[in-house]
Amino acid sequence: MMTEQELQKLLKIKRLESPGPQYFEGFLNEFHRYQRSALLEDSQAAPSFWERVRGSLFPASFKPALALAGAAVVLLMGGVFLSPEVDPSRSITHWVESTGIASTLAQVFPGEVDAKGSPFDRDFVSARFVTGQERLLAYDTGLTF
Amino acid sequence: MTLALLFSLRALAIFLVTGCLGFLSLGVSSAAPGSFDAISQEVQSVFLKASPAVVKVRAFSGTTPLAGTGFFMDGDGTILTAYAVIRDSNRAWIERDGEKIEAQILGRDPRSGLALLKVDIGKTPFLTFGDPGQLKIASALVAVAYPFNLDAAPSFGLVTGFNAVYSSPTFNQFFATTHIRASLDVQPGQIGGPVMNGKGEVMGMLMVATQDQRECFILPSNAMSKIIRDIEQYGEAKHGWVGVGVTSDQGTVAAVSPVAVSTLYENTPAAECGILPGDRVISVGSRQIRQPSDVLDVAFFSKVGETLPVTVERGGEKRVFEIQVIERPAEVRMVDFRKLSGNESQEGLPVRANR
Numbered sequence: 001m002m003t004e005q006e007l008q009k010l011l012k013i014k015r016l017e018s019p020g021p022q023y024f025e026g027f028l029n030e031f032h033r034y035q036r037s038a039l040l041e042d043s044q045a046a047p048s049f050w051e052r053v054r055g056s057l058f059p060a061s062f063k064p065a066l067a068l069a070g071a072a073v074v075l076l077m078g079g080v081f082l083s084p085e086v087d088p089s090r091s092i093t094h095w096v097e098s099t100g101i102a103s104t105l106a107q108v109f110p111g112e113v114d115a116k117g118s119p120f121d122r123d124f125v126s127a128r129f130v131t132g133q134e135r136l137l138a139y140d141t142g143l144t145f
Numbered sequence: 146m147t148l149a150l151l152f153s154l155r156a157l158a159i160f161l162v163t164g165c166l167g168f169l170s171l172g173v174s175s176a177a178p179g180s181f182d183a184i185s186q187e188v189q190s191v192f193l194k195a196s197p198a199v200v201k202v203r204a205f206s207g208t209t210p211l212a213g214t215g216f217f218m219d220g221d222g223t224i225l226t227a228y229a230v231i232r233d234s235n236r237a238w239i240e241r242d243g244e245k246i247e248a249q250i251l252g253r254d255p256r257s258g259l260a261l262l263k264v265d266i267g268k269t270p271f272l273t274f275g276d277p278g279q280l281k282i283a284s285a286l287v288a289v290a291y292p293f294n295l296d297a298a299p300s301f302g303l304v305t306g307f308n309a310v311y312s313s314p315t316f317n318q319f320f321a322t323t324h325i326r327a328s329l330d331v332q333p334g335q336i337g338g339p340v341m342n343g344k345g346e347v348m349g350m351l352m353v354a355t356q357d358q359r360e361c362f363i364l365p366s367n368a369m370s371k372i373i374r375d376i377e378q379y380g381e382a383k384h385g386w387v388g389v390g391v392t393s394d395q396g397t398v399a400a401v402s403p404v405a406v407s408t409l410y411e412n413t414p415a416a417e418c419g420i421l422p423g424d425r426v427i428s429v430g431s432r433q434i435r436q437p438s439d440v441l442d443v444a445f446f447s448k449v450g451e452t453l454p455v456t457v458e459r460g461g462e463k464r465v466f467e468i469q470v471i472e473r474p475a476e477v478r479m480v481d482f483r484k485l486s487g488n489e490s491q492e493g494l495p496v497r498a499n500r
Contacts, residue, residue, distance in 0.1 A: 127203065127210040129293050129333035132258070132353030135229040136311055136318045139255050143319055144390045145429060145440035
């Protein structure tokens with residue numbers, strides 16, 4: 001183990017040492033090369049206009065194909081539910097029955113869908129609880145005999 | 146002297162204490178078998194008896210789920226509910242003890258507001274009909290029905306009237322026949338539920354709540370029986386008429402006054418028998434006509450094919466017309482008397498004839 005005096009002596013010797021001129025030239029060249037490569041990488045990573053728009057609207061995990069499929073489903077369901085005159089054969093219940101999806105749904109969501117395709121519980125959460133006034137407004141009995 | 150005073154003070158104290166105790170005991174004894182408790186026990190008894198026979202009813206109007214109440218009228222699974230609960234639906238379900246069962250729709254009648262369903266689940270508990278003719282103003286009634294998606298609930302109230310017209314701040318509308326009005330608190334979803342007397346006998350069915358939901362109108366059970374018989378016999382309700390429209394002499398429908406013929410309808414027995422607008426109607430069948438709504442009851446309980454004697458007064462002279470009852474058509478035109486007299490050619494307006 002070095003004593004304190006030996007350590008001071010060694011530091012004096014090292015203080016006088018310095019790298020040669022080739023070291024400084026090499027360091028400068030290496031610095032410039034690193035700077036250029038960094039600039040090149042930045043330019044390659046810069047997003048286009050559409051990429052910037054997409055990035056501001058959707059998360060990075062956004063999948064256009066999935067979005068397209070979702071939009072198609074929404075349009076289809078909207079068409080079914082917003083039809084002004086609903087033909088019973090076009091009702092969602094009829095569709096569920098005709099496609100035979102009811103039994104599959106009943107297996108996946110037991111208790112949610114009965115075996116005949118009637119979404120009893122789920123649909124009746126938003127059921128119209130009858131007050132009886134609807135019929136009176138629709139049927140004028142008149143004062144006749 | 147002092148001793149006598151002490152005795153009299155003691156006697157007064159004993160008297161006061163005894164009197165207070167007696168008063169308190171009287172108060173306690175009158176609260177124990179109170180009338181509120183008796184009413185509560187009676188309502189509980191009706192509720193417990195009726196609730197096993199009362200079911201939730203569900204149907205679709207288009208894609209809109211409809212929710213109401215119904216009840217078994219026999220032990221074979223026949224269910225009565227309100228037309229408003231199923232409307233034009235081609236499928237209906239009931240929920241009983243948590244089990245959802247698809248029901249067959251036997252018949253429906255928008256004019257009376259009644260609908261008949263059936264489930265095939267073997268023997269069922271059921272309610273029996275009583276005589277609503279025994280009801281008077283302030284007779285007690287109990288309704289049992291399902292408010293919203295909640296459990297069956299009893300509602301207690303009194304008969305407040307007998308009316309053939311539904312009157313609200315926004316519209317007035319005639320029923321097909323006189324209804325019982327009662328101070329029953331009816332919530333959405335309870336329409337179609339049975340209304341019973343203290344014995345648990347069905348007096349009628351909840352048809353419509355007033356807009357503030359403090360009162361309701363009840364289709365009497367005798368009117369229900371008529372529609373049930375029609376549906377069982379013909380598969381549909383058959384409403385009879387002779388083709389006469391009436392109003393009061395004052396031109397209002399609310400006044401209790403002599404009733405006058407206001408309209409005749411084309412191709413009906415009335416249009417051909419000689420009755421004229423302005424004739425005052427005295428009686429139809431065996432019923433005296435005292436107010437315009439009386440004719441609704443006569444028509445409701447009439448049978449298609451029977452002959453009704455109609456007594457009218459014209460120019461101080463009574464005339465009797467024998468008129469055969471026909472089935473109400475879906476749509477009919479009023480007779481235009483100007484056209485008949487040749488003064489002016491104008492077709493009668495088509496009107497809906499209560500189908």
